[in-house]
Amino acid sequence: MPHPDPTVFDAILAGELPCHRVLEDEHVLAFLDIQPLSRGHVLVIPKQRAAFLHELDEEHAAALGRALPRVARAVREVTGCEDYNVLQNNGAPAHQAVFHVHFHVIPRVGTEGLGIGWQPSALEDGQELASSLRDALAAEVQA
Numbered sequence: 535m536p537h538p539d540p541t542v543f544d545a546i547l548a549g550e551l552p553c554h555r556v557l558e559d560e561h562v563l564a565f566l567d568i569q570p571l572s573r574g575h576v577l578v579i580p581k582q583r584a585a586f587l588h589e590l591d592e593e594h595a596a597a598l599g600r601a602l603p604r605v606a607r608a609v610r611e612v613t614g615c616e617d618y619n620v621l622q623n624n625g626a627p628a629h630q631a632v633f634h635v636h637f638h639v640i641p642r643v644g645t646e647g648l649g650i651g652w653q654p655s656a657l658e659d660g661q662e663l664a665s666s667l668r669d670a671l672a673a674e675v676q677a
Contacts (some may be wrong), residue, residue, distance in 0.1 A: 539633070541632050541633055541634045542632060543579050543632060543634040543636065544583065544634065546563070546565070547563065547579075547581060553565035553566070553568075554566040556576055556605065556608070557578075557601060557604065557605060557608075559597065559601075560581070560597075561580060561581055561582070561593060561594050561597035561598075562578060562579070562580060562581065562594075562597045562598060562600075562601045563578075563579050563581060564576050564577065564578040564579075564601060564605050565577055567638065570640075571638075571640050571646065571647055571648055572613075572615075572640060572641045572642065572643060572646035572647040573613055573641065573643075574609045574612060574613035574615070574639075574641045575638065575639070575640050575641065576605050576609060576638070576639045577636050577637070577638060577639075578598060578601055578602055578605055578636065578637040578638075578639065579634060579635065579636045579637075580594040580595075580597065580598055580635055581594070582594040582635075584635050585630075585633040585634065585635070586624045586625070586635065587622060587624055587635055588624070589635075590635060598635075598637065602620060602637060602639070605639050606618060606620065606639055609639050609641055610641075613641045613643070614643075615641035615642060615643050617641075617642040617643075617647075618639060618640055618647070619638070619639075619640045619642060619647060619648040619650075620637055620638065620639055620640075621637065621638040621640060621648060622635070622636070622637045622638070
């Protein structure tokens with residue numbers, strides 16, 4: 535379900551705010567982040583208004599899947615970076631600030647780029663959890 539409040543991305547898609555376009559087709563727009571973590575930081579957004587990844591229709595999700603590798607290759611070529619992060623957040627507790635699905639392609643050069651902490655834990659109930667996830671996916675297909 536779309537977030538009720540318009541976002542800055544709605545204004546960009548409507549042509550009300552400018553952006554530095556990198557890639558655009560009928561389903562996706564990619565543009566430079568105006569507050570980049572490193573040179574070449576690109577945002578890739580669907581043209582469908584959806585706050586969370588799970589809300590996207592199949593067409594827009596597939597278009598994002600096609601666009602992301604293309605943008606990543608261009609970012610590597612133009613910036614000269616070998617390494618990069620692709621980041622996508624869902625919900626405020628997961629650090630989402632703009633409630634329109636968006637992916638960040640962030641070049642990592644030296645200390646420039648995304649710095650993250652990772653605190654892994656042990657997988658305790660892998661067999662049961664995997665079975666529950668398979669059941670949820672099967673139910674989605676039948677719905």
